[in-house]
């Protein structure tokens with residue numbers, strides 16, 4: 001039998017305070033990540049990104065006409081480190097769709113160029129504005 005099952009008290013007594021703190025942070029981050037279909041953790045705000053990588057993600061989202069929730073990690077050091085641990089990804093920006101980590105700037109750019117981003121958004125029930133543009137171009141050619 002597992003030692004913790006034999007003595008559940010051990011579980012309560014032996015876990016350090018930082019364990020409870022880190023699970024609380026992870027819980028808070030989970031709530032943020034699941035707070036919207038598309039969530040972006042960035043440096044600065046969409047109106048004023050404070051890093052070129054975050055700016056690139058903002059531009060891509062704008063091209064696709066995607067509404068998203070943005071969180072400025074520069075305003076919250078705990079979030080800046082916590083989100084990296086949560087997604088197991090070392091840098092900012094970070095994009096989540098439907099609660100799942102999708103990638104940072106390079107991955108988003110690749111997905112934008114390949115058309116995968118349109119598909120990923122579609123899976124989340126979001127119609128990319130670029131999809132409409134594509135359709136219009138096809139209609140025009142008819």
Ligand SMILES: N[C@@H](CCC(=O)N[C@@H](CS)C(=O)NCC(=O)O)C(=O)O
Pocket residue numbers: 043051053080090091092093103104105106107
């Ligand atoms: N290649 C990365 C570029 C992002 C990047 O390198 N971010 C750095 C500089 S902004 C970062 O977040 N460093 C850790 C930090 O600032 O906490 C991507 O695809 O997203």
Ligand code: FES
Pocket residue numbers: 043050051052053
């Ligand atoms: S803040 Fe310097 S590269 Fe992003």
